[in-house]
Amino acid sequence: MKILLIQHLYFLNGIGGTEKICSILANILSANGYEVEIATNENVVGKPVFTLAKSVRVTNIYDVNLEQKEEIPLYNYKGRNPFLWIKYKIEKKYAKWYNRRLIRRMGGEDKLYQYNLRNRAIAWKRYIDQLRPNLIVTMSIGSLLEITYKNNISVPILDSVNGRPDYDYSNVLGGRKSYLVDLLTMSFSKLDGVQILFDSYREFLPDNFAGECRVITNPIEEVSDTDLVQHSNEKSRFKIVHIGRLDTACKQQHIAIDIFSNLVEKYPTWDLEFWGIGNDVERLKLQILELGLSKRIFLRGFTDDPIAKMKDADIFIFPSKYEGFGLALAEAMSVGLPSIGFATCSGVNELIKHGENGFLANDKMEMEHYLERLMNDSALRQQMGTAGNKMMRKYSLDSMAAGWLGLIHDVINKKSYG
Structure with missing residues (x-):
């Protein structure tokens, strides 16, 4: 049976908790007889930081030819060179003009975002259809949105919620646009199950989620x-x-x-x-x-x-x-x-x-x-x-393994016979 883990950004060269848990989960699944692949989509050269079993495959689906209409980043010069200050001032003015023109041409900031998202989602669907996994685990709701936006994916999908769930889809932390909140919230309806870190986090799941929910905590190496x-x-x-x-x-x-x-x-x-x-x-x-x-x-x-x-x-x-x-x-x-x-x-x-x-x-x-x-x-x-x-000591690798294997077993059976 083939399981695809998706962390669409930051897996290569990443040293954070999500990258570590993704690698641990891949190793657990591989050790229990599953064929495991981790996929990302990032414009970087690098490799996974955390140790992976030899049987775990890592694929970066990034394609330089995939059309993405990008805004020009704005840069504030902080040095003291007056000539560089003028240079960057001119470049910043041009970037602002270009970005306004691009957003207007695309019909708004939300339409620009969805245009780029849709092109990436098409690339993800093409890859998934070729791989033909039996189950997909996304390492964030952002990764789930990347693969499901206007796509029909028939295999069951689980999400690993590495934060408090509302951090993933709401604007509780600030800075997230309303159109993105709507898209991320909608993604939960595509899920067959989620893994959360603490029981108290159940109350932060959106109302449109109707799948299995299991508390599976991160593993901590026991110290005597x-x-x-x-x-x-x-x-x-x-x-x-x-x-x-x-x-x-x-x-x-x-x-x-x-x-x-x-x-x-x-x-x-x-x-x-x-x-x-x-x-x-x-x-x-x-x-x-x-x-x-x-x-x-x-x-x-x-x-x-x-x-x-x-x-x-x-x-x-x-x-x-x-x-x-x-x-x-x-x-x-x-x-x-x-x-x-x-x-x-x-x-x-x-x-x-x-x-x-x-x-x-x-x-x-x-x-x-x-x-x-x-x-x-x-x-x-x-x-x-x-x-x-x-x-x-209660946060053991065995406990994490049992939780994930049980969730996967139940979701696959429910999808098959439900």
Whole structure:
């Protein structure tokens, strides 16, 4: 039986949670006798970052000849060269004129988007018809929209909801156009089933979804009691660590920097360390430079061994605005790090049990207060770290495998006999 996993963007070279879960799921399915292919559609040269079984095939359907009517990106020059400033000013004016003309010619921004989407959907349908899978798993509602827009796909489709469901189709996070909200919402009607991360996320599914819904959480590697961070060990320096994409709109690393900057003089043996890459690296570098803290706050870049970095730390800080699950947070808790996040952050407020394995802050001031409590108390760090490790043991690879295999079995049978 052939299963197609689709992550239409960012799978190649991607280091995020979705790419990791897609790879883990592909390996689970391959190990259980399914023929597995992962497909993407992106104009990049690269390969998957996370390990895949040799039997898993990866296909990039990108075709340079596929017609896409693209707007010209707008660029704001931030340098001091007056000649370059003039050059980019002229280019920006031209881009604005060209974009207005293109949108007007296409009948509006929504019509332009749907024109390009339809051409991509046709390419996806052609590929799917040639592959002839028995089941499709999309790794986001965006991927589902890509393959189903004005297409009739007869095989069952499941969606892996890697965030809170309403983040995928609504405008709750801001910035999403109304026409796109309508298209994404409509996509749920094409689904035979969804996987969600927490039971509380059921209430965030749209009314037009009528398929199977299963809670299947992400897997966390179990760490034994003897391999946890030992907070009683004597050391000359201590680390607060954060691991994740450098994205201040979501991950809000700038808040962690602001909080730590208020504590540096009082705690001269503590440092703040970030592991990850992303679009906001320059913004964070500038913030650190302006605070004069380049010897206390470090942007370390990409790591292929985040667990090792966590084991070398003392506290995990995770000031995200929103999450689906918070994979890095769960991994930090599994190695025995007490963690701090915001009480309003989805996913984070499911994993952190306030006062047991970490702290949930209501605002920036509270987060600073809780961070200082942990910095001052190694026994509290040990107690919360141990509690976090025990709580993470339920998120096993076996549990994820059983959940997905059961969902696939039930949906295929229902489609066959229902």
